[in-house]
Amino acid sequence: MAIKVYLEEVLKRNNMTSKELCSKIGITEANLSILRSEKAKGVRFSTINKICYYLDCNVGDILKFDGNLEVEDEE
16 A cells, blocks of 8 residues: 555554544544554545544654555456
8 A cells, every 4th residue: 555554653652542542533443443454545634633633643643655656446
């Protein structure tokens, strides 16, 4: 995947569990797990905003571009 997710590292740095973050930002643990495992096809800016607010981080701390172009298969 062209976008790497470093949410786990930022959670650890903030001594917060994913369950606690889910409670604060109002999403299910299953949806956060999809994001953490880099299987999400998209994420709302409002969700990223809440994650960054509660983890006191920047978007670049949790999402990084790996330099590769990801091309989705057309079905």
